[in-house]
Amino acid sequence: MRAFLAVDLPEEVVTDLDTFLGPRRESVASRREWRWTRAEHLHLTLAFLPDLDEWREEELIAQGEAFLARRGTTDLRLAGAGSFPDPGAARVLWAGVEESARGTLADWATGLRAVANHVGARVAGTRFRPHVTLARAVGRPHPAGHLLQALDTLRTPVWRADEVLLVASWLGQGPHGTPRYEVRHTWSVGEGAEPA
Template sequence: MRVFVAVVPPPEVVSALEDLLAPRREAVAAREEWRWTRPEHLHLTLAFVPDLQEWREEELVEEGQRYADRHRPVDLRLAGAGAFPDPGLARVLWAGVEEGEPGTLAAWAKGLRAVASHAGARVDGTRFTPHVTLARAVGGRHPAGHLVQSLDTLRTPVWSASRIDLVASYLGQGPGGTPRYETRHSWTLGE
């Protein structure tokens, strides 16, 4: 099973982001270079597990709960934008994340990757950059500097990230061939 551990922004943050993105999506829609992330799919991935064996899920849930119990919420805000691998020719357009306590998300990513590994999962080990994917390039890479620049003023309301979700991703099973996401478990962080 393909899963990820993530922080999901609350509805008011998603709504503020959608309000800002709408005119930018419309401005580039005719070129059909970008597939925009559906609002219900917006999330900040902390750990990605490309193939979790189903019989290991229960152990991951238990380990994740122990981890969550030892950590407290952090204030977050989406701010600014960037592109991977770079704005000149990008595959991914993303919103940046500001943390009330810098370094917390990197520590969470490291800790939750260790939790998943300890539960017997093979964890994707790419370098962690806190971000929320806004769009993916269609058919290769596309210039994104104009989009990154237009999102420079992005600042959503601050929210308290008090929950971490374990989400299964079923590729191609959503509308228009997009993934279908299913929250398998939510961990509430300790106080």
């Protein structure tokens, strides 16, 4: 199955983000250059597993549990914006992430990717850069400098990241041909950590 490990956004952050994005989406809607991420699909990906064998899932859950139990939580907020690969020819628009305990998300991502590899799951992707995907280009890449200026003032409320999700993604099974997500497991972070 196609799956990913992610930090979910709380409802109040999604609502705040949706309110912020509303006028910015409307300002470019007529050009139909961007497909905006549905609110229920907003998340911060730590690891992408393009083809997770279901028989490996139980071991991934057990080893992920052990890893995350020894990690500390962090406070997050979405702040600013950027694009991949660059503003002149963007394929993806994203919101940046600020964390109170700098490096925590990178530690989670590195460790969980190692856990996934250890249980035999293939991990796809490049160097981890914490972000939340806001929109993808329709067709070819598009210049995005004007949008990034408008998105750069983004600042959501702060929330505590204390859970990581294992999510299955079923392509084309959601509304309007979007993916359908199914949360397969939720790990609590820091349950076995020593108090500071």
